[in-house]
Amino acid sequence: MSSSVPVAKKKQINLLRGWPSPHLLPADLLSAACQRVLADPVESVPILQYAPDEGYQPLRERLAQWLGRHFGVEPDANRICITGGASQNLACVLQSFTDPHYTRAVWMVAPCYHLAGAIFEDSGFAGRLRAAPEDDEGLDTEELERRMEAWESKEREESHPEFRKLYRHVIYVVPTCSNPSGKTLSVRRRESLVKLARKYDALVISDDVYDFLQWPIDGAVSPQWPPKMRLPRLCDIDMSLGRAENDPRGFGNTVSNGSFSKIAGPGVRTGWAEGTPAFALGLSKTGSTMSGGAPSQLCAAMLADLLRSGELESFIENKTRPALQRRHRIMMDAVKEHLEPLGVVSRESSISGEGIYGGYFVWLMLTQGPPAVLVSDAAVEEENIIIGRGNMFAVRGDEQGAKFDQDIRLCFSWEPEEALVDGVKRLGRLIKRMQGNLDHYEKLAAQIKDSDRPVSSWV
Structure with a gap:
């Protein structure tokens, strides 16, 4: 149930790293x-x-x-x-x-x-x-x-x-x-x-x-x-x-x-x-x-x-902010095309109802299929993309106080614009595969857990 292209031949896309693009460094x-x-x-x-x-x-x-x-x-x-x-x-x-x-x-x-x-x-x-x-x-x-x-x-x-x-x-x-x-x-x-x-x-x-x-x-x-x-x-x-x-x-x-x-x-x-x-x-x-x-x-x-x-x-107003605005739009268009049909829910506005966004990140909810931890590990092994799983943003020591098992975070500030689209497209292909064969991925995760190997190891 892996992708047709071996992961080693796919260029890695890091949608976790919250760094500014090299083009936005003055x-x-x-x-x-x-x-x-x-x-x-x-x-x-x-x-x-x-x-x-x-x-x-x-x-x-x-x-x-x-x-x-x-x-x-x-x-x-x-x-x-x-x-x-x-x-x-x-x-x-x-x-x-x-x-x-x-x-x-x-x-x-x-x-x-x-x-x-x-x-x-x-x-x-x-x-x-x-x-x-x-x-x-x-x-x-x-x-x-x-x-x-x-x-x-x-x-x-x-x-x-x-x-x-x-x-x-x-x-x-x-x-x-x-x-x-x-x-x-x-x-x-x-x-x-x-x-x-x-x-x-x-x-x-x-x-x-x-x-x-x-x-x-x-x-x-x-x-x-x-x-x-x-x-x-x-x-x-x-x-x-x-x-x-x-x-x-x-x-x-x-x-x-x-x-x-x-x-x-x-x-x-x-x-x-x-x-x-x-x-x-x-x-x-x-x-x-x-x-x-x-x-x-x-x-x-x-x-x-x-x-x-x-x-x-002037640099912020004329270069940094317009570039981030464009990157956010590119990622959100890709999310709407490749993820939303799979039941992934996104938040369009930072301020509820005000039509404003900002920062570096988008937060997505997986309403159907596998939990975020399975998706994030399979994303590395099968598509060579790195994403933020929701539970890594839980409060340390009080993880039960607010749980994010079905959430993921994507960053649009670091990777080149074309990689943002490719990364979301790959993620969509992965989620679709996992929704079609969820039992396989859950059993694989259980086997890895029982063998004391890292959860991120899908070998």
Whole structure:
């Protein structure tokens, strides 16, 4: 029941890898910016020295202006701390603002970004990651509150480090064009989440990495952003509500974890955190930052130069976003032709009913035939395509809290456009074969399991 062409002769197509296409890396802009910032010793000497704890000040100021203009908030560089990217900063936030002896639990929107779990576990939260499920509006805040209330127990006395605050809960969310589901949290749910965090003394860590990568799905390509693409960030909602009664030092209950990885390249290893001024200052006092200075000082200077000139913003508007819009359309057209007739259900819009999509991924549900784990393993062995099986995006240690046995994730940002079509077409052929002979594949999987071989081994 294998395909007619041996898998070894088929070119591998990786629809799991969430990397930007090489064509969307602004290497020439970064090269020119590097030469400019290093040309003058007056500028280059401090750039090549240890950085201030809060980060390169020109980048903080230009980020504040750019983000303030985009989201319609008052720019304030004191709210921003430069980081080494979203993943590194997540670890620093946990080091500075949580304590596994005090912080009760980490709540992760499920399906979740699958590589974040290890970062929480490294910070002492193994066994205390909990699933917070989504619905059509994104994170179901009412269900989250029910689960948080059930998890609450005897209060513990909180200590107050000079520049820090310890939070009782952590809520991790990708609110805009979520990885992996592609969903965007509605304004109503954003406001509800911030109020919930204040009530339960929780810190919402919001990975805001796709905010600039949204587009209308009607085919129009325009750098003009409709207002519905400018949903308020959680950190801005939190600030607009003023200081909470249980937060006398003004740390707030949210932090925006931003990154240049999706808009200038993962290799620049530069990002930013934005919250209250007290939170940004406290984050800058993380021990590793105080020892070595803010990370990515050289890249921070290069990116500040590109923000000053407007070149990075122009690159995003005129190249990155239109390219992702086109890639998404290509993949969705292939899904409609080759997968939907087989009972595969896709989500067209990130924001329910708004005709907007964004990010890197599409989330599909297999309503007929084999579970996702069988499909993903057979895809490698029979068609040489790599896809994301749904259960790899379950919350580690709380897999029963939200299950995704019939779901798969496909990425449209990495492979060439023609490979997106070919990959979906191959996947369709595979699913059709498996639906026609499901017993064979289930028995094969059982034999592999009984023999203690890896499930991905179909030999």
